[in-house]
Amino acid sequence: MINALLKGIFSLITGLVSVLMTPINLLITNYFPNVTSVLALVRNFFTTSFTYIGWCIDSTFISSEVISLIIAFFTMKLLVPIAINTIKLAIKWYHMLVP
Amino acid sequence: MIRDFKYIIKRILIGVGVALVLSFLRGNLLISAKALEPINVTPNGMCWMNDYTSVCNMTSPSTYQFSDRYFYGNTWGSDGDVKRFAWRFNRSNIGGKYYDIDLLFYYGGDTSFLDSNRGYIQNSENNIFSCHIDNTRWGVTDSTSSNAPAIGTAVVHCNNVYISDDYFRFYIMDGQKKYNAIFAVSQATLTPTSQQNVIDNQNDNTQDIIDSQENINNSINNSNVDSDTGNGFFDDFDNGDTATLTDIISLPLDFINSLNNACSPITLNLPFFENNVTIPCMQSYLSQFFPSALIDLIKLAINGFLSFKVLSSLIDFINSLKDPNNSDLEVMDL
Numbered sequence: 001m002i003n004a005l006l007k008g009i010f011s012l013i014t015g016l017v018s019v020l021m022t023p024i025n026l027l028i029t030n031y032f033p034n035v036t037s038v039l040a041l042v043r044n045f046f047t048t049s050f051t052y053i054g055w056c057i058d059s060t061f062i063s064s065e066v067i068s069l070i071i072a073f074f075t076m077k078l079l080v081p082i083a084i085n086t087i088k089l090a091i092k093w094y095h096m097l098v099p
Numbered sequence: 100m101i102r103d104f105k106y107i108i109k110r111i112l113i114g115v116g117v118a119l120v121l122s123f124l125r126g127n128l129l130i131s132a133k134a135l136e137p138i139n140v141t142p143n144g145m146c147w148m149n150d151y152t153s154v155c156n157m158t159s160p161s162t163y164q165f166s167d168r169y170f171y172g173n174t175w176g177s178d179g180d181v182k183r184f185a186w187r188f189n190r191s192n193i194g195g196k197y198y199d200i201d202l203l204f205y206y207g208g209d210t211s212f213l214d215s216n217r218g219y220i221q222n223s224e225n226n227i228f229s230c231h232i233d234n235t236r237w238g239v240t241d242s243t244s245s246n247a248p249a250i251g252t253a254v255v256h257c258n259n260v261y262i263s264d265d266y267f268r269f270y271i272m273d274g275q276k277k278y279n280a281i282f283a284v285s286q287a288t289l290t291p292t293s294q295q296n297v298i299d300n301q302n303d304n305t306q307d308i309i310d311s312q313e314n315i316n317n318s319i320n321n322s323n324v325d326s327d328t329g330n331g332f333f334d335d336f337d338n339g340d341t342a343t344l345t346d347i348i349s350l351p352l353d354f355i356n357s358l359n360n361a362c363s364p365i366t367l368n369l370p371f372f373e374n375n376v377t378i379p380c381m382q383s384y385l386s387q388f389f390p391s392a393l394i395d396l397i398k399l400a401i402n403g404f405l406s407f408k409v410l411s412s413l414i415d416f417i418n419s420l421k422d423p424n425n426s427d428l429e430v431m432d433l
Contacts, residue, residue, distance in 0.1 A: 003359060010352045018345045025343040036341035043342040046350050050357040058362035059381040061398045066405050067358050073409050077416055084420075 003068055006075060 028035050057067065362380040369376060386394060 007356070010356060014345075014349050014352060017348055021343070021345045021348065025345060028344065029341070033341075036343065039344065039347055040340040040342040043346045043350065044340060047353070050354055051360075052365055053354070053357045054360035054362040055365050055378070055380060057358060057360075061382065061394075061401045062405065063398065063402050064359050064361075066402045066409075069406065069409055071355055071358065073413055077412075080416075080420075 006068070006071060009075065009079075 028039075057064075362382070364380055365378040367376040367378070382394060
């Protein structure tokens with residue numbers, strides 16, 4: 001369940017980033033096509049490297065459950081302050097609008 | 100300083116002079132050693148060195164009585180010494196066929212002989228003389244030409260044979276027909292059987308090493324290897340591929356997602372090598388050598404420690420939510 005939740009959060013973030021970056025992506029694709037090739041080299045390098053992470057994690061004897069727990073903890077640690085501040089900001093606006 | 104410079108120049112000149120003298124002496128010694136190699140000439144034709152033996156170029160049928168001057172020693176001992184003979188025969192109309200050769204060992208005159216096919220003889224003093232010949236079949240190098248020279252070798256084993264007093268004759272056997280005066284052979288190699296075996300083993304080992312090196316060379320230089328693309332090693336770096344900034348920004352998320360990937364053996368497509376290298380998963384590999392209980396114990400220790408640290412951090416984080424000094428995270432005022 002934790003994995004599914006994390007994947008959902010990541011998909012959401014990826015979608016938001018994609019929407020925000022759309023103008024810049026179009027600019028680069030249309031006016032700097034060679035840059036896209038360089039970016040592809042970088043992406044492919046890391047994608048190829050990521051295929052060996054499973055082997056590396058297996059070599060450290062760390063189980064996938066603990067990995068999920070660590071990822072979930074740091075995700076929560078980063079998201080909770082954002083959520084709290086957002087709620088605080090909303091309450092603050094509410095008090096301003098409804099005296 | 101000038102004095103030191105002169106001292107260095109002087110030392111260099113002395114070193115160069117010593118090196119020149121040594122190289123001159125070394126060259127002369129090599130030439131001298133080479134000059135000591137035996138060169139044997141028979142009365143019947145020109146001979147030359149070939150491997151362990153010298154070869155005589157016989158242009159006409161003849162017989163030759165061996166004497167001790169054609170051997171390093173004049174005796175075949177009782178331990179079965181081995182001598183190798185080689186010859187070259189230029190008689191016409193001998194090509195395209197294979198011949199047997201026969202060896203007669205003459206002792207005390209032309210009427211007393213021992214055929215290599217007849218076992219041994221015993222004299223009045225109960226000394227046993229015996230000879231036999233290996234590699235009795237010999238042929239012609241170029242079977243398409245009847246006038247090609249015939250080249251062959253023979254290995255002769257003898258016990259208690261005195262070459263200085265006795266002699267051999269070789270005969271060519273063409274089926275049942277025997278050419279009674281055929282050829283003569285010169286220099287022999289005096290190599291005891293045990294030493295010959297050692298040399299043969301060394302040669303075999305050397306050949307094995309050469310074969311293994313050739314195998315390695317073939318694996319590297321095999322024409323089947325795709326040297327243009329490096330066995331697909333560079334496929335992920337093709338220039339035709341494109342990406343956007345979103346792909347780069349999403350890489351950390353991809354990294355986090357890949358942390359939960361199951362382990363799979365790594366197959367390395369090394370460029371320009373025919374065989375791939377496969378690295379197995381470490382846990383499954385170690386399970387072949389260590390009991391599973393030990394591996395589980397190690398996993399329990401590592402994962403327990405990490406879980407403890409994460410849960411401790413989680414408790415601290417929850418406590419920070421109630422900390423009035425932390426205005427960002429404090430939620431008591433909500």
